Amino acid sequence: MSQESAFKDFLSNRFVRAILLSGLFLQLGIWIRNFAVLLFVMEQTNEDPFAVSLISVAEYAPIFIFSIIGGTFADRWRPKRTMVWCDILSSISVFAVLLTLVVGTWQVVFFAMLISSILSQFSQPSGMKLFKVHVPEAQLQMGMSIYQTMFALFMIIGPVIGTIIYGNFGITISIAITGVMFLLSAFALMFLPADKVVEASREKTTxxxxxxxxxxxxxxxxxxxxxxxxxxxxxxxxxxxxxxxxxxxxxxxxxxxxxxxxxxxxxxxxxxxxxxxxxxxxxxxxxxxxxxxxxxxxxxxxxxxxxxxxxxxxxxxxxxxxxxxxxxxxxxxxxxxxxxxxxxxxxxxxxxxxxxxxxxxxxxxxxxxxxxxxxxxxxxxxxxxxxxxxxxxxxxxxxxxxxxxxxxxxx
Known part of the structure; x- marks a missing residue:
């Protein structure tokens, strides 16, 4: 099979189309959130290095605490359902932060990073599991290549998009757009093939x-x-x-x-x-x-x-x-x-x-x-x-x- 026909065959996969569309919305939401929060915190604290460093703590600390736990639950729960609910809960948390922000407590923006970062530790391994289920082994490397290229693209355009949106609309609209992007990601994931029903014959484990x-x-x-x-x-x-x-x-x-x-x-x-x-x-x-x-x-x-x-x-x-x-x-x-x-x-x-x-x-x-x-x-x-x-x-x-x-x- 030629590279072109293999690529077309790969994109004809219903799972691939849904997961890439979801990834597009997620990347937009994440980069808008990241740069809006960064620029907002720098403005509020007069570029305090400690406050800026807390952004990284909120983003990366959950990886240590929840990655192994999230991976374990990804193997216990239905992966499609897990990913959809993680995006919905991320969106709800973002809108809750937005509501608190309107009231006047600006420090809550850290929770927008923290909560969605925690939820991503449950969603990300579920996505890997679905790749294993729905993508033929011969196409896995191609799938990872396309997925990684999308992430690399957003490393360039993400900061630009985030900076432009925050500069023109401010923190409130930026956070609102982030919440909408997470909801759109959840909607895209609805088009994933249904989760396989696992037989309940296995011995129950904790x-x-x-x-x-x-x-x-x-x-x-x-x-x-x-x-x-x-x-x-x-x-x-x-x-x-x-x-x-x-x-x-x-x-x-x-x-x-x-x-x-x-x-x-x-x-x-x-x-x-x-x-x-x-x-x-x-x-x-x-x-x-x-x-x-x-x-x-x-x-x-x-x-x-x-x-x-x-x-x-x-x-x-x-x-x-x-x-x-x-x-x-x-x-x-x-x-x-x-x-x-x-x-x-x-x-x-x-x-x-x-x-x-x-x-x-x-x-x-x-x-x-x-x-x-x-x-x-x-x-x-x-x-x-x-x-x-x-x-x-x-x-x-x-x-x-x-x-x-x-x-x-x-x-």
């Missing part, structure tokens, strides 16, 4: 028991265990350099701090192109090889950025970093779906995500200390070494190409 089963499943599956270790070191690498980009711009390249937005825009444009390339080669390159290649190139580019004080060279390296990022993300999501049984997809996703996010946040916290101790260049070389370590961890899977094996876990 949430704790199923949570433990999820951990046992990952540990018993060699592929997933290695992938989890790769997740962790990749999080260390990305977390270390994420707060240091501003110093690359000001200290290494001797540009104004405002140039950072254009430096990051290069990354976003490259991610869109990289998503398209990943889509084109998804039928020819296995996910594990795509992951290894992406991390090797990223390690080299991170090293170059750390050394370079030449503008065009740093921009080129930043571009290739962005170009490879979709390959890394797409291959990881594809391998989780293809190497986890349907009954465990939610829990596997819920366990893997905190590994990456936890490592990333740890290194974000240490980034300033490491920069002071070793300098900017060495900090970037440490990040590159973590990336290469991630490649070494998955190399046995690249070389041995073991047959996919799904592990049964005793209940």
């Amino acid at each position: 949430v704790i028991q199923e949570l433990v089963q999820g951990f046992k499943y990952v540990v018993s599956n060699r592929f997933l265990t290695i992938l989890g270790a790769n997740f962790f070191v990749a999080g260390l690498a990305i977390g270390l350099i994420q707060p240091l980009g501003i110093f690359i711009v000001t200290q290494q390249l001797h540009m104004d701090k405002e140039f950072l937005q254009w430096f990051m825009a290069v990354n976003g444009v490259a991610m869109i192109i990289g998503g398209g390339i990943a889509l084109a080669v998804s039928k020819k390159i296995s996910p594990i090889r795509m992951l290894a290649a992406g991390m090797i190139i990223n390690a080299l580019m991170i090293s170059i950025i750390g050394f370079s004080n030449i503008l065009w060279l740093s921009i080129a390296a930043q571009f290739f970093c962005g170009l490879m990022m979709p390959a890394i993300q797409i291959s990881i999501n594809t391998m989780i779906l293809t190497n986890a049984e349907e009954a465990f997809v939610g829990r596997v996703n819920g366990i893997m995500t905190p590994l990456f996010m936890g490592a990333m946040v740890i290194m974000m916290g240490l980034a300033g200390v490491l920069k002071q101790l070793f300098g900017l260049t060495i900090s970037y070389q440490i990040s590159a070494i973590f990336m290469l370590l991630g490649v070494l961890l998955v190399m046995p899977l690249v070389l041995n190409k073991p047959a996919k094996k799904q592990v049964k876990v005793d209940i």
Whole structure:
């Protein structure tokens, strides 16, 4: 089958059309909310760094607390129903925040971030589970490529849309639009195929028991265990350099701090192109090889950025970093779906995500200390070494190409 006919066949899938439309509405709502809240809080607090940092806490803290729990419930509940209700509840919470905002308590905007972030930890693994159910395995990598390309596109246009809407209409209308977008996402999800009715013949288990089963499943599956270790070191690498980009711009390249937005825009444009390339080669390159290649190139580019004080060279390296990022993300999501049984997809996703996010946040916290101790260049070389370590961890899977094996876990 040609790439074009495979793509048409993929888009003819009712599930794909509904999930992409839902994702479009969600991304619009999320980016409008994120930038409206950011700009509003900066105005209300006179750019207080602590208040601004609380936005990130409200957005990322639920990932640690609720990701594993959400993944477990994604395996217990009907995934379509879970996703629809999560979007509806997110919309209700946003309108509740809007009502309180009108009364005059501006601090409630943090809850708009917090509540929808918590609910997303239940919705996201349910979406992965539905990908496993409704997309043929041969099309999973293509599906992840298209999905990732949409996210990359919004990394560029999202801040622009959010800033324009807040600048023209203010916080009240911005929050209202966010609520409407979440409702439209829920409406789009109504067109998903009905959830399969699971036979009630299984022995009843508690949430704790199923949570433990999820951990046992990952540990018993060699592929997933290695992938989890790769997740962790990749999080260390990305977390270390994420707060240091501003110093690359000001200290290494001797540009104004405002140039950072254009430096990051290069990354976003490259991610869109990289998503398209990943889509084109998804039928020819296995996910594990795509992951290894992406991390090797990223390690080299991170090293170059750390050394370079030449503008065009740093921009080129930043571009290739962005170009490879979709390959890394797409291959990881594809391998989780293809190497986890349907009954465990939610829990596997819920366990893997905190590994990456936890490592990333740890290194974000240490980034300033490491920069002071070793300098900017060495900090970037440490990040590159973590990336290469991630490649070494998955190399046995690249070389041995073991047959996919799904592990049964005793209940």
